[in-house]
Amino acid sequence: MDATTIINNLKSEEYFINMGPQHPATHGVLRLLLTIDGEIIKKVEPDLGYIHRSIEKICEHDSYQQIVHLTDRMDYLSAHINNEAVCLTVENALQLEVPDRVKVIRTIIAELTRIASHTLWWGVMGMDVGALTTYFYGFRDRELINDIFEETCGARLTMNYNVPGGLMFDIHPNFVKRVKEFIAHFKTKLPEYDTLLTGNIIFQKRMKGIGVLTKEDAIAFGASGPVGRGSGYSCDVRKHHIYSAYDKVTFNEVLKTEGDTFARYQVRIQEMWESMSIIEQLIDNIPEGSYKATTDAVIKLPAGEYYQKVETARGELGVFIISTGTKNPYRLKFRSPGFSNLSLLNHIAVGGKIGDLVATMATLDLVIPDIDR
Amino acid sequence: MSYFSDIYHAIGSLLTGMSVTGKYFLHARKGAITQEYPDNRATLKMFDRFRGEVVMPHDENNQHRCTGCQKCELACPNGSIEIIWDRQIDPETGKKKKLIDQHIYHLGMCTMCGLCIEACPTDAIKWAQNFENSVYDRTYLTRVLNKPGSRVVSGLED
Amino acid sequence: MYIAMNITKNIHEWLLAILPETAASIVEMTLIALVYLAFFAIAGLFLVLLERKVAAWFQLRLGPNRVGFHGLMQTIADALKLVSKELTVTIKADKFLYNLAPYFVIVTALMALSLFPFSKELQAFDINIGIFFLIAISSIGVIGILLAGWSSNNKFAMIGAMRSGVQTISYELSVGLSLMTMVLMTGSLQLSEIVEVQKHGWLIVQGHIPAIIAFMIYMIAGTAETNRAPFDLVEAESELGAGFHTEYSGMKFAYFFLAEFINMFIISAIATTVFFGGYLSPFGITESIPLLGVFWFLAKTLVLIFLMMWFRWTFPRLRIDQLLVLEWKYLLPLNLMNLVLMALIVLLKLTIKF
Numbered sequence: 001m002d003a004t005t006i007i008n009n010l011k012s013e014e015y016f017i018n019m020g021p022q023h024p025a026t027h028g029v030l031r032l033l034l035t036i037d038g039e040i041i042k043k044v045e046p047d048l049g050y051i052h053r054s055i056e057k058i059c060e061h062d063s064y065q066q067i068v069h070l071t072d073r074m075d076y077l078s079a080h081i082n083n084e085a086v087c088l089t090v091e092n093a094l095q096l097e098v099p100d101r102v103k104v105i106r107t108i109i110a111e112l113t114r115i116a117s118h119t120l121w122w123g124v125m126g127m128d129v130g131a132l133t134t135y136f137y138g139f140r141d142r143e144l145i146n147d148i149f150e151e152t153c154g155a156r157l158t159m160n161y162n163v164p165g166g167l168m169f170d171i172h173p174n175f176v177k178r179v180k181e182f183i184a185h186f187k188t189k190l191p192e193y194d195t196l197l198t199g200n201i202i203f204q205k206r207m208k209g210i211g212v213l214t215k216e217d218a219i220a221f222g223a224s225g226p227v228g229r230g231s232g233y234s235c236d237v238r239k240h241h242i243y244s245a246y247d248k249v250t251f252n253e254v255l256k257t258e259g260d261t262f263a264r265y266q267v268r269i270q271e272m273w274e275s276m277s278i279i280e281q282l283i284d285n286i287p288e289g290s291y292k293a294t295t296d297a298v299i300k301l302p303a304g305e306y307y308q309k310v311e312t313a314r315g316e317l318g319v320f321i322i323s324t325g326t327k328n329p330y331r332l333k334f335r336s337p338g339f340s341n342l343s344l345l346n347h348i349a350v351g352g353k354i355g356d357l358v359a360t361m362a363t364l365d366l367v368i369p370d371i372d373r
Numbered sequence: 374m375s376y377f378s379d380i381y382h383a384i385g386s387l388l389t390g391m392s393v394t395g396k397y398f399l400h401a402r403k404g405a406i407t408q409e410y411p412d413n414r415a416t417l418k419m420f421d422r423f424r425g426e427v428v429m430p431h432d433e434n435n436q437h438r439c440t441g442c443q444k445c446e447l448a449c450p451n452g453s454i455e456i457i458w459d460r461q462i463d464p465e466t467g468k469k470k471k472l473i474d475q476h477i478y479h480l481g482m483c484t485m486c487g488l489c490i491e492a493c494p495t496d497a498i499k500w501a502q503n504f505e506n507s508v509y510d511r512t513y514l515t516r517v518l519n520k521p522g523s524r525v526v527s528g529l530e531d
Numbered sequence: 532m533y534i535a536m537n538i539t540k541n542i543h544e545w546l547l548a549i550l551p552e553t554a555a556s557i558v559e560m561t562l563i564a565l566v567y568l569a570f571f572a573i574a575g576l577f578l579v580l581l582e583r584k585v586a587a588w589f590q591l592r593l594g595p596n597r598v599g600f601h602g603l604m605q606t607i608a609d610a611l612k613l614v615s616k617e618l619t620v621t622i623k624a625d626k627f628l629y630n631l632a633p634y635f636v637i638v639t640a641l642m643a644l645s646l647f648p649f650s651k652e653l654q655a656f657d658i659n660i661g662i663f664f665l666i667a668i669s670s671i672g673v674i675g676i677l678l679a680g681w682s683s684n685n686k687f688a689m690i691g692a693m694r695s696g697v698q699t700i701s702y703e704l705s706v707g708l709s710l711m712t713m714v715l716m717t718g719s720l721q722l723s724e725i726v727e728v729q730k731h732g733w734l735i736v737q738g739h740i741p742a743i744i745a746f747m748i749y750m751i752a753g754t755a756e757t758n759r760a761p762f763d764l765v766e767a768e769s770e771l772g773a774g775f776h777t778e779y780s781g782m783k784f785a786y787f788f789l790a791e792f793i794n795m796f797i798i799s800a801i802a803t804t805v806f807f808g809g810y811l812s813p814f815g816i817t818e819s820i821p822l823l824g825v826f827w828f829l830a831k832t833l834v835l836i837f838l839m840m841w842f843r844w845t846f847p848r849l850r851i852d853q854l855l856v857l858e859w860k861y862l863l864p865l866n867l868m869n870l871v872l873m874a875l876i877v878l879l880k881l882t883i884k885f
Contacts, residue, residue, distance in 0.1 A: 015686065017686045017687065023772060024768050024769050024772065025769040025770065038693075039690070039852075062450055065448070066448075066450035066486075066488065068486075069450060069484060069486035070450070072484075072486075073484075127769065128769045129769070129847040129848060130760055130761060130763070130767065130769065130848025131845065131846060131848075132586075132590070132844060133394055133589055133590050133844045133845060135590075136406075136590040136591050136592065137590075140406050140591060143406070147420075150419075150422075150423060151420040151421075151422065152422070153422070154422040154423055154424045154485075154487065154500065155423070158485070160485075160486045160487060163491070168487060168491060169422075172420075172422065192393055195390065195392070195393050196390050196393040196394070196845070197390070197847070199386050199389060199390070200386055200387065200389075200390045200846065200847060201382070201383040201386040201387060202387075202761055202846055202847050202848075202849055202853075203847045204386075205849075205850075205853055206847060206848075206849070206850055206853070353850055353851060353852065354690070354770050354771075355764075355767070355770055355848070355850040355851065356850065358769050358770050380861065380865075384747075387845075387846065390845050390846065391841055391842075391845050393845075394589045394841065394844060394845045395841065397588075397589060397590075397591060398588050398589050398841075401587075401588035401589075401591075404591050405591055405592060405593050406591045406592070407591075407592050407593045409593070
């Protein structure tokens with residue numbers, strides 16, 4: 001037998017591997033059914049539901065104040081922004097005008113949340129591509145933000161600081177000072193992120209041209225947040241559907257047109273700079289006033305349908321409430337950014353290597369409880 | 374020649390990366406961000422607003438401020454609070470009054486949302502900054518907040 | 532075969548007095564093997580501790596500091612734990628190969644150690660094809676990894692093993708060729724002679740430009756040979772979980788783990804011997820005390836090991852195709868050019884000698 005016959009007679013087949021639900025790269029209990037041919041990905045099928053807690057159903061039995069704290073547990077890395085989304089929906093439905101002080105404080109904390117989420121993402125991103133040290137540098141900076149949250153809100157992660165109508169209590173007297181300290185600290189550390197990882201030749205080779213998502217596909221799949229903006233799709237809710245105090249600040253919507261993992265990476269790094277500039281514009285100008293508008297003890301929304309969207313660290317979070325005029329929502333639906341962003345994974349990961357899949361998934365920045373709810 | 378300039382830039386980028394970690398290595402002594410937790414118990418103080426667990430403060434006469442209005446029980450999203458109450462004759466005024474028998478708090482079910490404390494009209498319950506809540510049996514997590522034999526502060530109306 | 536045991540001459544004579552010659556030499560070899568085994572088990576454990584400490588210092592942490600003074604006993608405690616753990620086997624594993632694989636890895640790692648001249652006197656096995664033998668031995672280890680991945684009947688382990696095969700076969704070339712470049716200057720493969728040549732300046736100084744290029748290529752390829760980051764595709768934890776040793780537990784896992792660190796020591800020790808003058812002190816400052824050679828040898832080796840750890844805790848991992856591109860498109864052509872350059876330099880007597 002000559003070589004060609006041997007090769008032709010070789011039996012080779014695709015094989016399936018289960019990535020997850022317990023796998024270091026899936027960041028939680030996401031299960032991916034991979035069909036691979038050697039190293040090359042042929043198909044990615046996400047299998048969801050391992051951390052489904054029926055938050056939407058539980059909400060139907062809860063009062064509007066109680067719903068807020070459940071949203072902490074969805075996208076736990078942007079807990080404050082999730083809370084804000086529900087509060088804004090309820091406030092819009094009640095046509096309640098919240099004090100300016102509340103708006104500004106909400107915006108500052110939301111941007112701090114975004115930085116915290118992105119620093120964690122940066123650390124984990126590095127770890128996913130094999131640079132383990134980034135994890136600790138990312139966490140070092142995130143800890144400082146968490147301390148600020150803990151001092152003002154009482155908890156580090158699931159803060160539940162918002163209530164419909166305002167805030168649960170006023171900011172801590174140290175808040176402004178600590179935020180300024182953090183900004184000064186982080187301005188020296190963020191360039192370090194670039195020197196350590198962004199400029200690294202191995203990292204660039206791993207990231208550039210991988211997992212390319214075109215603008216049309218981004219819109220078709222409903223991508224939002226840094227994933228959409230990395231593909232040139234201008235989808236920043238803070239710009240297009242202004243809420244809270246975003247009308248008081250000037251900031252750029254970071255857009256990249258390449259659509260690959262490196263573009264998404266750069267969008268997030270740039271967003272941290274933008275967030276810092278937003279905080280800097282607001283931190284000295286927190287208006288005096290009440291930290292809460294007066295609401296009834298039992299909030300009843302007028303019958304109707306209400307929708308409000310906000311920009312979390314991962315993208316567009318929509319809250320849709322159908323009310324029948326009682327103290328509970330008749331139906332509550334969250335449009336979570338992670339779910340839509342995960343849906344395009346199969347589209348962009350096929351044809352790449354296993355290593356590419358991990359890098360692509362890292363830049364989608366998935367938080368599994370946000371997907372499953 | 375771009376082949377060689379590629380190699381040159383690649384090595385340059387690797388060395389810049391190494392300079393960052395190298396800098397931290399040299400400052401490892403004072404730069405460490407680790408907290409040696411069980412050792413630093415004495416100095417470890419949580420922030421005032423930290424939500425550790427719900428407690429009911431009692432004054433020196435073993436009196437609390439809970440009138441048994443059950444607003445906290447209603448506000449709680451998870452049913453972590455149960456109040457067992459009874460209408461008893463107040464020894465001071467001689468009138469029938471709603472008095473609590475037990476204010477039961479299930480720490481295991483609590484999500485530390487703080488709604489009960491916001492809801493309390495008499496500030497009877499508040500946050501404690503204790504964070505070492507692990508126990509060997511989860512029945513220990515069910516606590517009766519009012520001390521045995523305690524009474525409500527007189528003159529407190531809901 | 533010539534076995535240099537100057538340091539054990541007294542034991543040798545004493546044994547000859549009480550035993551026939553064959554028995555005496557067998558006893559001697561066993562004794563030496565036991566000493567080496569004991570020493571390198573401890574050295575491996577020490578390297579694991581060093582790795583953890585160095586990693587901690589890079590990452591703003593404290594590292595192990597609970598067991599013993601500043602955590603010095605940490606890895607001993609870990610080893611004791613691993614010894615006492617159950618050895619699990621998957622049902623569909625190929626039992627014979629599954630059990631054999633760890634020994635391939637650890638035995639080859641220990642075999643290579645016998646060659647190094649720790650000082651002028653202290654060398655167990657001074658063979659005249661030293662470098663050739665080292666390269667040959669170090670590539671047997673990959674068989675163990677391949678067997679481990681294949682026999683444990685785990686898909687992730689299988690991918691890891693295949694990657695390991697591809698990687699080691701490719702990078703073997705660069706390790707060999709970069710050492711070959713240096714052999715051009717020494718004219719001998721015997722490790723003791725290579726060190727002797729360096730009395731007139733370390734080879735990295737003697738060979739200047741091509742030697743430095745050869746050293747850089749050797750360090751890159753050597754890191755890849757030991758399957759360490761940034762070339763740790765074999766056990767890429769974010770991709771494959773644990774790679775080829777996913778199904779191993781207890782002491783069998785510890786063999787793989789220990790072998791990785793001993794391999795790291797071997798790669799650094801070869802670099803020390805070939806590029807940095809082995810046991811020779813810088814500028815001959817302690818030439819009068821031959822036993823200090825051990826200190827210099829270990830010090831140089833540790834510096835190179837630190838360099839490898841620095842790589843590991845800084846760089847992201849390469850992808851499998853980039854790994855091969857790096858080898859076949861960059862390292863190999865450069866290496867061949869370098870070999871020619873070195874040959875020219877040796878021919879034209881442009882080497883720097885003191």
